[in-house]
Amino acid sequence: xxxxxxxxxxxxxxxxxxxxxxxxxxxxxxxxxxxxxxxxxxxxxxxxxxxxxxxxxxxxxxxxxxxxxxxxxxxxxxxxxxxxxxxxxxxxxxxxxxxxxxxxxxxxxxxxxxxxxxxxxxxxxxxxxxxxxxxxxxxxxxxxxxxxxxxxxxxxxxxxxxxxxxxxxxxxxxxxxxxxxxxxxxxxxxxxxxxxxxxxxxxxxxxxxxxxxxxxxxxxxxxxxxxxxxxxxxxxxxxxxxxxxxxxxxxxxxxxxxxxxxxxxxxxxxxxxxxxxxxxxxxxxxxxxxxxxxxxxxxxxxxxxx
Numbered sequence: 001x002x003x004x005x006x007x008x009x010x011x012x013x014x015x016x017x018x019x020x021x022x023x024x025x026x027x028x029x030x031x032x033x034x035x036x037x038x039x040x041x042x043x044x045x046x047x048x049x050x051x052x053x054x055x056x057x058x059x060x061x062x063x064x065x066x067x068x069x070x071x072x073x074x075x076x077x078x079x080x081x082x083x084x085x086x087x088x089x090x091x092x093x094x095x096x097x098x099x100x101x102x103x104x105x106x107x108x109x110x111x112x113x114x115x116x117x118x119x120x121x122x123x124x125x126x127x128x129x130x131x132x133x134x135x136x137x138x139x140x141x142x143x144x145x146x147x148x149x150x151x152x153x154x155x156x157x158x159x160x161x162x163x164x165x166x167x168x169x170x171x172x173x174x175x176x177x178x179x180x181x182x183x184x185x186x187x188x189x190x191x192x193x194x195x196x197x198x199x200x201x202x203x204x205x206x207x208x209x210x211x212x213x214x215x216x217x218x219x220x221x222x223x224x225x226x227x228x229x230x231x232x233x234x235x236x237x238x239x240x241x242x243x244x245x246x247x248x249x250x251x252x253x254x255x256x257x258x259x260x261x262x263x264x265x266x267x268x269x270x271x272x273x274x275x276x277x278x279x280x281x282x283x284x285x286x287x288x289x290x291x292x293x294x295x296x297x298x299x300x301x302x303x304x305x306x
Contacts, residue, residue, distance in 0.1 A: 103256035129248035142243035143276035149199030156203035207234030216240035
């Protein structure tokens with residue numbers, strides 16, 4: 001009896017199932033221009049999926065051949081394969097999103113476990129969406145700017161203060177000073193007192209809060225760089241913003257139970273930003289934490305509990 005041997009190529013299966021974002025991250029030898037093509041496509045998947053290769057090249061201001069080389073470097077045969085992959089991912093994303101309503105994630109008849117499961121799905125969706133909004137190059141530039149600042153001032157209000165103060169606590173653990181002025185008076189006073197050694201962060205989901213324009217103008221006049229974190233479309237004053245980082249933007253500004261999605265998205269982005277800053281002086285920060293722990297932690301912890 002003849003035996004048939006089926007050769008199973010794990011490497012090929014991995015390549016076929018890998019999503020676009022992971023293909024770009026694992027691609028070797030991407031030039032800065034090709035990285036920019038990848039970043040644009042990840043931020044604008046529907047535009048890329050509906051465009052011809054010439055239209056996409058014109059949109060990004062690159063050559064047609066540059067788009068083709070990008071496709072080859074991420075393991076695709078050509079631009080048509082890229083469009084097929086994008087169409088597949090957009091369909092899957094739509095199906096996942098339709099499973100949860102970020103504004104009213106649970107219903108009247110839902111019990112405790114169902115509410116817990118639905119909020120878990122909402123958090124997963126919000127974090128995943130925000131992750132896909134990340135422009136790695138812009139994130140690195142923003143983190144580098146804040147890393148060089150002697151003091152970081154965060155301007156925000158309402159529920160975003162929680163994410164701001166959490167970031168403040170994390171930065172204090174590595175000996176970095178972060179201010180979170182809460183009141184109208186203290187925010188304006190902080191902006192007036194800041195100098196060019198400071199860096200600023202503005203947290204606003206919509207970008208429409210009334211406190212923002214006067215603060216931005218004051219910081220701009222003092223030549224203080226500003227990082228804005230909000231949903232797409234929140235950068236209403238680009239002339240005053242140095243770097244913009246975006247989060248999931250599916251939440252309605254008013255018609256909602258609470259800020260479930262925007263809260264977790266903002267917290268995630270602030271944690272990512274902290275991680276980037278931390279890693280720029282990783283060994284120094286580890287040493288600082290080791291030296292500080294006995295002074296900061298007054299609990300009687302036995303050696304076996306550590």
